[in-house]
Amino acid sequence: MIEGKKLLLAEDDNLLASLLRYRLEKGGYEVSLSKDGKEVKEYLTYEIPDIIVSDIMMPYFSGIELIDFVRNELGSKTPIIIISSAGNEENVLTAFELGANDFISKPVSPSELIVRVKRELNNAKI
């Protein structure tokens, strides 16, 4: 059941964020949008969502730092999916080492993102 699952979308590009948010909400998720690292941190100290979808390159607080924060400081096992532009393999590897669950490269296919989010939530359930 994905109905009402809380998803934190951290993306600094307004257009893409809006598009992904719309698609995810249509997919039945309750989406919270953060446009930079500060907002993400604030949100996470207040509430931990069921899944996090984050861009690697963000102002103030990168996706890598976000994973580190969630895994080590908050000690949460919330699934994290990283969005990264092509040719950013090094960051992706670091993200995986720090505990990211999945990775999706830009340009993003919203349908693919939905499938990956669903899969990660199922894995987390197991």
Next chain:
Amino acid sequence: MIGKELTYQNILLISAPKIHTDLLWDLTFLFVGLAMLYFIGIFFLRNTISNKAAKVRQRKKELSPMVNEFLFHQEDADTKEKSNYLNLRIEIRELLRVDLNRIVLSEILLDLSRDVSGDTKKRLFKLYQDLDLDKDAFYKLKSWRWEVVSKGILELTQMQVTESYSFIIKFINDKRSTIRKQAEIATVNLKHEGINYFLDTTKYRISEWQQLKLLNVIRNLEDYRPPRFKAWLTSKNKDVVLFAIRLIKFYNQNDASSSLIELLKHRNNQIKQEAIQCIKEFHIVEALDTLKLVFQKGNMDVKISILDAIAILGSTEEMEFLKHVEAKYSDFAIKGKAISVINRIVPESIMPTENIDNGLEHDWNKNVSTTVDDKKEAAINKPKEISGMGMDPIESTEKETGQVSLDQDTEAETMEFHLEDEIAENMEITVDDHRIPEGEELSVNLDFLPIVIAPKTGEVDISPKQENFKYRYVDDEEPGIENILQLGVDFEEITANGSFVGEIELETGEKDTWEDMDISELNFLPIVTSNVAEQDKPKKGNGSDLDTEIRNHIVHYEDVLPPKKLQQKSEEKNYLDTSDDKEAPLQIKKEQNPKRPNSISEINWEYIRDLKVEHDILDAVPRENLKYEPQHEYYDWPLDGLDSLNVNQTDDHENESFLELEDFLKHLPKPKYYSNEILSVLELLDRIEELGDQREIPLLNDVMEQSKMDFIKERAKELIKRFSRKDDLYEVAWELDAFQDNIVEYNIFEELFTTCDMDSKIMLMKEMLVVGDEKEVRFLKKLLHEEPEQKIRTTAKKVLRQLEERLLHEKRECLKQAESEIEPKTGTLPLEHAFLNEAQHKDHDNSKSSQINSQKNIG
């Protein structure tokens, strides 16, 4: 000022020009005014730009949700969503009348096209064209400003407007390089055959960077099948030839060998080099002669490339050419390359000669022989030289080996002494500048070394117990050194201790017979024997101990095997094979009743499925006599009358409870067995009940007449009654349909038509074509008669025709699908129920005729 020295001198001839003060003021005001104007202008411009940016940002925020709505709208959405969607379309049409909105929307779509992929991207392209934003881009192509044209081309390329291909290809030979380059990329991107057109028509240079970009575009094309690029090797444009060679190399099109060989003769060195690279990669051996032929004319890079190619492709046949090159060319790079190629083809055919000191070789031969005897001699001679230089010889106890480097003045000269190979590796002592002072002992712990014992122990004093060795320069007069090779080596101390050596000897010593082996050493092994084997095993005289040990370690499998009694029973009863599983089989008494099946395979499951349980007998049993009480809900036995039965389930009274159960089972109803005919009739009635309608009434009447069983008659009667009632229902449904026809249908398009302008009406009619049905057909017909606007009437007429065609097509598809679904199902029915097929065919014919009628109505 008096008494002070002037630091300047008055120049009388030069004086300030006489300018009227008012003019100066005027000029001042003018410049201040201009500065103010400049600053105001900048301020105004900056404000305008930032305001516009803010407006665009704001507009983007407003429009992006709309775009999202369009992108993810689904055809199968509900009416409300469809209605919203149509409203949104109308709204966006209105918005697009404003230029700023069009620009913003284009920007949004262009930005998103970079960030999204897959299906969403395709929808994005479609939306771009649906909103007629491509027309703006086309309009930009007409601009005289190169940046606008370039932007237009970029937009059309990025949004994959293939219709723009024919407009863009005109810019391939544009004078303005930016437009030209943009057009080249667009041409290659928009259509697969674009690269062919581009290579055919381009007259200008194609820069390396542009070639890379074009290659990148080609690589990312979906389902792209590259043409044979050898066709462009004959182009007059050298950049096209160059690009074609690179593409040939990239796509491994090795069918252009002859052309590539011919290109070696090209005047352009870059083409030559590229062709050589290609030849090298495709390993075209036939090109060797041409390579040798063109060697002379090429520049240095080409020559080196050719030599490189020969190194890969060539054989010993090219040695003559290579030696000629090596001899003829004085250029360091070419000569060196030629030598390296020669050595590659025939390894070490040319040895290094530069800076090789031949004299050293001579000295070496003279003074230091490679033979061991000479080494020894050298070792003896060396101290002479040293001693001649005033150094005191040091008494040496080293007899082992070593690389001893002896220093002479400032020049370090190394001499190697290889006494015995196996010993030589053990130690390496370098005594370069570290001269050992007279009388000082060099203390080195050499315990790890094997101890070498000289045959004459008195001459060389080496004791195994001695821990510190004295190293000194060897004097030739010292006795014993001549016999250094006769030294005996004792490896006694290689082992840790004597006992260990002893153990090794013990272990390596063979044990003749296994009888000598101590059985206790094999305690860790399991000894597995069968009972029979144990009994039949002959006793060996010598191995009695072993037998005793074996007996003590016997593993009895008897406990694991199934009990014999059970095995026998299972064989008697002919049960399922239980040899593999260890569980005891269920004990079921074999019934002697011939009517009952003897095995599972004999059970006719159809009988069981159709068995009917009658409760008459159970009802007759008085409840108070039954002691059974269901303890759990899952005792869902259909016999309601047995609820009060009390079965004692305690372990102590198992037998008693079984007896009670036996009594209880006596009260169970006896099964009724029907003949096959009755069963088939029952099955038929079941199916009629499930699938049939009033058309089955005659058949049911027949069943009623022919059947002798009352319950069949009753059932048929019930069915007839039921189907007769259905007739009434059909009538009601028909009346309802008629009533609904009279009700005015709600049509969202009709409602929207009342509020929107002409453009929107036309757009809505186009939408009708996509989502419309019969309702829209009627509405369009109405429009044809009532609409005052000629344009709308014309569009309505077109849309109506297309919509009718679409609906007709859809219905045909439906019919085909229905036919394909029905046919295989009827084919699978058993023969005895073939009449059902007929019924279904009838039904199908009816539906078909009704659909045709409806089509006629639409027409």
